[in-house]
Amino acid sequence: MGARCRAVVVVVAIIVVVFASCVVAGEGGGERHASSSSGTVFAETSAMTRSIAAFERWMRRGGAPASTTTTFVGDVGVGVIPGLGRGLYAKKNITKGALLLEVPLEKCLSTASARADGTFGEAFGELERGATTNAMLAMHLLRQAYGLRGDSAYWPWLKLLPREVDSTLGWTEKELDEIEGSNLGAFTSAVKAQWRAEYDALNVTHLRRRYPDVFGGKHASYYTFEKFIWAMFVVWSRAIDLSTGSEDAPTARVVVPFLDMANHSPATKLVPAWDAQKNAIKVYAASDFTENLEIRFNYDAKPSQYFLLQYGFIPENNPAECVEVTLRVADNDPLRDIKETLLEKHGLNPKTRNFEWKPVGIDADLLAATRVISMNEDEANDPTSVMLAIAGASVSARNDAHTKAVLLKSIASFLEGYGTTLKEDNVYVKAKANSTNLPSKRKRFALLLRMREKIILLSSANALFKEIPDEDSELVIDSCRYAFYNEYDACMARARGETFRKFE
Template sequence: MESWLRDSGVVGLDDLKLADFPATGRGLGSLRHFKEGERILTVPSGILWTVEHAYADSIIGPVLQSMQRALSVDDTLAIYILFVRSRESGYNGLRRHVEALPTSYSSSIFFTDDELEACAGSSLYTITKQLKQQIQDDYRTLVEGLFAEHLDIFPLGKFTIEDYKWALCTVWSRAMDFAQPDGKSIRLLAPFADMLNHSPDVKQCHAYDASSGDLYILAGKDYEPGDQVFINYGSIPNNRLLRLYGFVVPNNPNDNYDLVLMTQPGAPFFEQKRKLWVSAGLDSVSTISLSLNDPLPKSVLRYLRVQRADESDLAIITLQQIDATDKIISISNEVEVLQALIESFRELLHNFGTQIEKLDEQLAEGIYPPGTNAWSAAHVSLGEQRVLRLARQRAEDLLAALEGRNRVDSGFSAPVRCANCAKVAVELMLCGRCKAVRYCGRTCQVAHYKEHKALCQATAPKSGSVKK
């Protein structure tokens, strides 16, 4: 492979070597001193794997172009890789790159059910289950709509579902993405450069030159001879690292949980609420990332304030022309939002197959040996549960502060709630007869009257008292 890389114009081969490292496995090592920012490697455009290169191939190109609306970028690249691997002649350089690729991957779609159980309840668990089914469906579509129509190009014995999964993981784990000046993005695989492993401790140091089409690797920090050379994939949580790249970073500071917020179109005042969401940069279905640094983003509260708004809350927004997404609409609305969040977080945490304390014990006792699939899955579960616990605590703190403020504002020793709907509000109307209960409005008072009638008559002040 090295001679082909030299002949292809790759610059920097004499300063790097393939080596096995204890923690990361196969990677690239430095043969000399590098200063941070110094160019380490240049991979020319001609040997990059891109969709455009696949389209330019004289054999497979026309077929792929005819299907470009039906094929994703990942599918196109995966099929191109399998095509090159299947050829018995020609494509000598590209085949050498394919031969140097790993024969198997450890991303979560290859986990057994038992291994995946270590992160039961996590988003990775759900996504992996869905992804496995999606891959089967996509493969069936490819066989029926593409492979079977061109068996001379796609011999089914070399394009099995296992081959397809392997090629997809090759793309997911080794491709690089770059934004271009025209606003479009490009996804590519770069021979030799794809052997660089990830480290969060180096600066992002890979760059794409849109004018030449070449890929550059710079030193993300100072290196000495013998050091492993890294690139930085970005701030990626463990659930995504394991799904796409097949590894995790213990105690990953970038761990997150993607919270999906959804409102059905049939909900009351949906169109009015949808406009409010759009004005806040959201939509009726919004996925918001909770993180260790920001476990309860403002956008979650913005969404739910609108979702939980009743007719009177919406009237307040219209009357006062306030930005309902940025501030409390009413005490009752905010309490309902926070109570719903707390309950949701409790339910999400309850659904994890193994709670965080037990997982910590199991990892410490070696029940999940380091580096195994189950060990990686357990670390994903730990990270997501930590984020959700922080989010729940944040919501509980906000609710406690709100109810404390309400007690001070109202002069009552406990939160003032509507006797009918239990909403909390600073201003509630007293029952005019008994003066013993409060309501948030006339509607609640009427709705509660049958239940309240007996108490009201018993406690109401007696009329007709004799004046002294």
């Protein structure tokens, strides 16, 4: 199995090359994305240059119209990366620790700017009593982007925002079918349901009656659920949380113009900070930057499924890549209470955390938790056996066989959930390698995600066979009879590796 897994990894590298123009980035429109691994000189178009120039002039004008606060923009500019979209770059050589931006709070999208927005500010007082911060900022954004448009003080910035939701939250049902089997499908549905509940809690019908000049008449179409999803996506993908040092409001969620256009890199290159005296956000360089090369920002460490869900792209290189998996103690397990207590005591409670299938090796916490779940009564009540399981060591040959059977079942269940096998994905990629008729950007994202996940799962199966070798065939048979008595043949097929070969 090991050689076959390594072979298919090469094909995933091919898909990145074949679909490189759009696999790791949005196609213009100001989408957030991952930049290439090396610095990139920026290209420009006349229309884009004019929009960017207008935005940079607006940034340097100061705070909001009624503010006298100064905005500082250092040796950093907005440019266009060929094939990737907009991003930040160094106009001159920049040294680590240099101040790049100082943006007054009034110029950012925040609860403070919403309160200062005339009649909308009055309505905002009602929203604060029951809406989430993201929902309030989303409504504020809709007011500025659609209600005021060119009259908005933010218009030069708003013009550069994307108008599509490339996150899976904006995909059609047919497009979502392409990620069948991935956890991302369930996550997308859950976030949509949450956003629907947040939208309903806003009671837009009441707002239309109470504040017709803002929410009623021709303005009503600006606050539909569809537009709300767009606004929530912008806020969720671009806002940052800053520590203010205040006891009343210890953190502030803000969307900072200019900073929000920085592309992702796993290595943090920018450090935003709150300046309470100036009521402004400052952004410092966390490393040296060479003139004309890109300046990036770390969006956080997370699997690619979350990047596609929150930002609408998949990183080209992702050190945090994995497939998340949940565990639970069976409801009918007579040792359930004991095992759940042990898991809770050692930070392995599956009710409060997930575990991971990793590209290389086996997640130590996943293995430890499964060993605890697989314990018999003697093992669960033996401190030495518990210590061995938590430490990552073998508890017993019987426990190893049961643990391996449970984990192989988990991997197989994932692989069986996808609508295609890895081989079928490979054939599709090879067929498109020399084609001028590329599939849609969203299909390419889906294809890359599911191929990465399948490779991780197959590599994990391979790692399990190496890490927990079968010591006794009778123990394997007993484990399948005990744990999977209603699918004994399938359990044995997994134990022999047959199940996984058909998915490669």
